[in-house]
Amino acid sequence: MDHTPAARPDTAGLVISAVLLLLAVVILWDTSTLQLATTYGIGPKAMPCVIGAGLIFLSAGNFHLAWRSDFPPREDIDPQAVVLILGGLAALIAIIGLGGGFIAATTILFVTTAAAFGRRAFVIDLAIGLVLAIAIYLLFDKLLTLSLPAGPLERLI
Amino acid sequence: MDALNSLIQGLAVATQPINLLYALIGVLLGTAVGVLPGIGPALTVALLLPVTFKLDPAGSLIMFAGIYYGGMYGGSTTAILINTPGESASLATALEGNKMAKAGRGGPALATAAIGSFVAGTLATLGIVFLAPWLVEVAVSFGPEDYFALMCVAFITVSATFGASPIRGLTSLFLGLGLGLVGIDKLTGQARLTFGVPELLDGVEVTTLAVGLFAVGEALYVASRRNKREEKLEPVRGSLWMTSQDWSRSWKPWLRGTLFGFPIGALPAGGAEIPTFLSYSAERRLTKHPEEFGKGAIEGVAGPEAANNASAAGTLVPLLTLGLPTSATAAMMLAGFQQYGLNPGPLLFAERPDLVWGLIASLFIANAMLLVLNLPLVGLWVRLLAIPQPWLYAGILVFATMGTIAAKPSVVELSMLAVFGVLGFLMRRYDYPVAPVVVGLILGPMAEAQLRRALQISLGDPLVLVQSPMSATLLSIALIALVAPFILKGMNRFKSSED
Numbered sequence: 001m002d003h004t005p006a007a008r009p010d011t012a013g014l015v016i017s018a019v020l021l022l023l024a025v026v027i028l029w030d031t032s033t034l035q036l037a038t039t040y041g042i043g044p045k046a047m048p049c050v051i052g053a054g055l056i057f058l059s060a061g062n063f064h065l066a067w068r069s070d071f072p073p074r075e076d077i078d079p080q081a082v083v084l085i086l087g088g089l090a091a092l093i094a095i096i097g098l099g100g101g102f103i104a105a106t107t108i109l110f111v112t113t114a115a116a117f118g119r120r121a122f123v124i125d126l127a128i129g130l131v132l133a134i135a136i137y138l139l140f141d142k143l144l145t146l147s148l149p150a151g152p153l154e155r156l157i
Numbered sequence: 158m159d160a161l162n163s164l165i166q167g168l169a170v171a172t173q174p175i176n177l178l179y180a181l182i183g184v185l186l187g188t189a190v191g192v193l194p195g196i197g198p199a200l201t202v203a204l205l206l207p208v209t210f211k212l213d214p215a216g217s218l219i220m221f222a223g224i225y226y227g228g229m230y231g232g233s234t235t236a237i238l239i240n241t242p243g244e245s246a247s248l249a250t251a252l253e254g255n256k257m258a259k260a261g262r263g264g265p266a267l268a269t270a271a272i273g274s275f276v277a278g279t280l281a282t283l284g285i286v287f288l289a290p291w292l293v294e295v296a297v298s299f300g301p302e303d304y305f306a307l308m309c310v311a312f313i314t315v316s317a318t319f320g321a322s323p324i325r326g327l328t329s330l331f332l333g334l335g336l337g338l339v340g341i342d343k344l345t346g347q348a349r350l351t352f353g354v355p356e357l358l359d360g361v362e363v364t365t366l367a368v369g370l371f372a373v374g375e376a377l378y379v380a381s382r383r384n385k386r387e388e389k390l391e392p393v394r395g396s397l398w399m400t401s402q403d404w405s406r407s408w409k410p411w412l413r414g415t416l417f418g419f420p421i422g423a424l425p426a427g428g429a430e431i432p433t434f435l436s437y438s439a440e441r442r443l444t445k446h447p448e449e450f451g452k453g454a455i456e457g458v459a460g461p462e463a464a465n466n467a468s469a470a471g472t473l474v475p476l477l478t479l480g481l482p483t484s485a486t487a488a489m490m491l492a493g494f495q496q497y498g499l500n501p502g503p504l505l506f507a508e509r510p511d512l513v514w515g516l517i518a519s520l521f522i523a524n525a526m527l528l529v530l531n532l533p534l535v536g537l538w539v540r541l542l543a544i545p546q547p548w549l550y551a552g553i554l555v556f557a558t559m560g561t562i563a564a565k566p567s568v569v570e571l572s573m574l575a576v577f578g579v580l581g582f583l584m585r586r587y588d589y590p591v592a593p594v595v596v597g598l599i600l601g602p603m604a605e606a607q608l609r610r611a612l613q614i615s616l617g618d619p620l621v622l623v624q625s626p627m628s629a630t631l632l633s634i635a636l637i638a639l640v641a642p643f644i645l646k647g648m649n650r651f652k653s654s655e656d
Contacts, residue, residue: 051335062328074586078383114547
């Protein structure tokens with residue numbers, strides 16, 4: 001069953017193999033920058049070398065799988081949904097980073113995720129996300145005394 | 158009986174009113190989150206970690222016991238009522254359970270799952286009570302080289318031996334091991350793979366990785382193929398009660414499932430899929446109603462569900478006695494211990510028996526609470542299942558990021574969460590198992606520390622690894638477990654090319 005010369009190499013699999021190789025190179029390069037410490041036995045360099053070597057071996061293994069096209073069949077994806085969710089996460093990170101506060105950040109994430117799942121009622125989702133974010137904030141920040149980042153909205157509460 | 162005495166002391170801790178309350182909250186939260194489609198027990202524990210941040214260790218671990226069993230129970234409800242099991246261990250339950258729900262027998266299916274989980278969970282927890290002290294005795298004599306060898310066995314069995322493809326499993330494992338390198342090396346204080354980013358000095362948080370892989374990855378995956386599949390929620394029709402025939406057909410599968418689940422869970426053999434499928438095929442062979450299999454046979458729910466729960470309890474044996482997590486869920490439980498600077502193992506049994514035995518005792522209590530609460534509350538859980546998908550996943554992501562923000566409100570940590578989400582999405586899409594990454598991250602640094610300690614004691618002589626009989630045996634097992642799937646595959650290929 002694996003002797004099917006007609007099967008074309010799996011492109012994604014080849015990319016995965018290349019990424020694993022790159023990862024191995026990064027780990028080995030980083031290890032080479034470590035200062036040598038004199039200890040008995042093995043130092044901090046041994047484990048990264050083993051893992052780097054393992055990744056090179058696995059890169060070859062995945063290359064083999066990809067070359068024989070031994071990858072599972074995949075369905076088409078909806079790139080818009082992926083972009084919406086990742087965009088929401090990026091917005092959340094930006095808002096937290098700039099001090100916009102927990103409620104604003106998670107409300108945006110709620111709206112974009114709902115949109116990624118096909119919702120088009122932005123105002124309703126905005127309201128639900130806002131209520132949910134405020135409820136979580138009150139529950140965890142006030143009741144369980146976790147410290148969630150505060151922005152303008154949180155200072156009003 | 159030492160074990161019984163310790164258990165009674167543990168019960169004294171677990172039955173304090175405040176701890177009973179924690180157990181109750183844990184059970185309710187665990188079930189509520191576990192019942193949500195697409196959320197397995199590992200993610201349930203990871204998502205609910207922040208709830209316990211501010212509790213004392215005993216209360217928090219007791220709540221964890223409830224969350225753990227509650228999450229397991231919630232997952233089986235989802236598997237029966239919508240055919241989308243949150244994890245592979247519920248696949249077997251979904252096979253017959255969903256058919257039963259379609260045929261209007263959802264009530265008895267849920268009941269046999271609940272009672273079977275209770276029976277299996279209780280028996281398996283008794284197994285922990287008697288097995289753990291004995292294993293602790295053995296583990297006391299373990300040297301660092303033995304621990305290292307044991308971890309090697311866990312690495313291989315979790316990633317390579319039982320998965321669909323050893324190459325894919327090992328790829329996942331080595332990604333986890335690589336992530337485990339990030340941060341300050343504990344023995345020499347040198348920074349590895351931090352690229353000058355100060356936030357990376359502490360290493361990668363297991364919870365960030367798990368929540369990213371499971372929650373964000375799952376949301377991306379489901380959203381990207383939203384139009385491909387319709388989920389249908391089966392209403393619970395008819396009586397919740399099992400008839401006497403249901404009972405007589407269920408009790409043997411419960412016991413057999415427990416016998417499959419507990420030993421396999423207690424061995425570092427990784428995952429509950431194997432015992433659930435063993436139990437399913439055993440019931441299929443032993444049943445007096447073979448014509449019902451594939452159309453909703455109650456044995457096919459009772460057995461795998463018992464096996465699933467027994468194996469979940471079984472994984473607590475290596476976790477508590479050796480500090481060895483053998484599943485993603487156990488890795489999350491270990492993270493729960495570590496947030497208090499507690500390391501499970503023989504030392505913890507000696508130093509904090511109140512904690513360990515309180516946790517074990519509260520497993521019994523959580524199990525009993527689940528049995529009493531879940532059947533009456535099944536209407537509530539079904540309503541949770543009916544949350545529209547967009548709001549459900551939006552809510553999951555909000556909660557998931559909240560956990561990370563509460564633990565470490567930094568741009569770096571949140572970016573890691575997003576990157577792990579993309580990683581989880583890609584791994585799902587290209588069919589790489591996710592659990593070995595989590596186990597690799599948490600176990601990798603521990604294995605490295607044990608190896609280096611062993612070599613320090615032996616003044617750098619690597620032969621120490623094979624001079625201890627225990628370590629030599631374990632390393633041979635690891636080697637066999639690594640090579641066996643390749644040889645078996647090669648033999649299959651040889652056979653198929655002969656045909």
